[in-house]
Amino acid sequence: MNKKVSILGSTGSIGTQSLEVCEKHGFDIVALAAHSSVGLLSEQVRKFKPKYVCIFNDEKYSELNTTLADMDVEILCGMEGLCKIAALEENDIVLNSVVGMVGLLPTLTAINAGKDVALANKETLVAGGTLVTALAEEKGVKIYPVDSEHSAIFQCLQGNKRSQLSRIILTASGGPFFGYSYDQLRNVTKADALKHPNWDMGNKITIDSATLMNKGLEFIEAKWLFDLAPEQIEIVVHRQSVIHSAVEYDDYAVIAQLGVPDMKIPIQYALTYPDRYECPTKRLSLTDYGTLTFAKPDYDTFKCLSAAIEGITRGGAYPCLINSANEEAVRAFLHDEIKFIQIGEIVSSVLDKFPQSEIKCYEDVMSADKQAREYVRNIIG
Helix, strand or coil: CCCEEEEECCCCHHHHHHHHHHHHHCCEEEEEEECCCHHHHHHHHHHHCCCEEEECCHHHHHHHHHHCCCCCCEEEEHHHHHHHHHCCCCCCEEEECCCCHHHHHHHHHHHHCCCEEEECCHHHHHHHHHHHHHHHHHHCCCEEECCHHHHHHHHHHCCCCHHHEEEEEEEECCCCCCCCCHHHHCCCCHHHHCCCCCCCCCHHHHHHHHHCHHHHHHHHHHHHHCCCCHHHEEEEECCCCCEEEEEEECCCCEEEEECCCCCHHHHHHHHHCCCCCCCCCCCCCHHHHCCCCCECCCCCCCHHHHHHHHHHHHCCCHHHHHHHHHHHHHHHHHCCCCCHHHHHHHHHHHHHHCCCCCCCCHHHHHHHHHHHHHHHHHHHC
């Protein structure tokens, strides 16, 4: 395959693993973009020699320009740079793995340019699902899920009739605090919350996994990716992260996708679909695991999960409001401004604070995002 790929968020966990996959299969890297990691981004440019590179943090532009002064590469910055990369004519596919709401506009831009998207940015569909799915249908663009859970569902649907899907089973590791009571969560530290049992991820996503907000966001994503009603999605805690998710059909047959907990598998499938190739990971040995366990989530203790499900059930701007409030609350927690338990309390309070409103355009998303962030900042002081 001589596929041309642009990667947004190339210095993060998904981005670096995506480059590993691309290198193994000889894909042509057209463009790379990162938030602020000038050092690693520069190393990636020298190794993969893209035509374009973007640093989202404007303040880092001069440093990147100086570092890459000897390279034949066009250096871009900010949201304008991300969107230019997303719409490049050379792109066969755009892999979006940036973190946060910043990922929405580049996704819309890529789709509008007729480019397929490998999507690892949860907020794109959580905040703007109605816009993204409508535009993708209009432009005939494919959105390939990169999250291991959504990739698993996508794989389990292959060769079957979508109309005969009954429900999906979305698995969750349970995070580092599985089995904790609400009172126990009052005393957990940032260091505790950043110790994920199975996955190596960035700080924001790791905290989301600890609060189970990550699973709430994936619940919302699944609704948009697979055109489901909320009642068609069941969350099951599966501590080993071997079964990545499953699909139940009308005859109650359940098909699951299994593999070692390594993101390179879903990344590669998104980039090479419908073909499969040897992946730079290890094989699954079920006998090494011996036992696989399953449990129900504790919706009362992990308030973020409940809030996310309630948000998408209500619809409109609520998923966006909840997501943006969570981003601000997690930022505050990582800066030692609030306690871990307050994240869920803040996110849940959004449901009562804001009235129902619709998302009809990108500006509506940005307005809801701004309102939610201001609300959280006022609470934190």
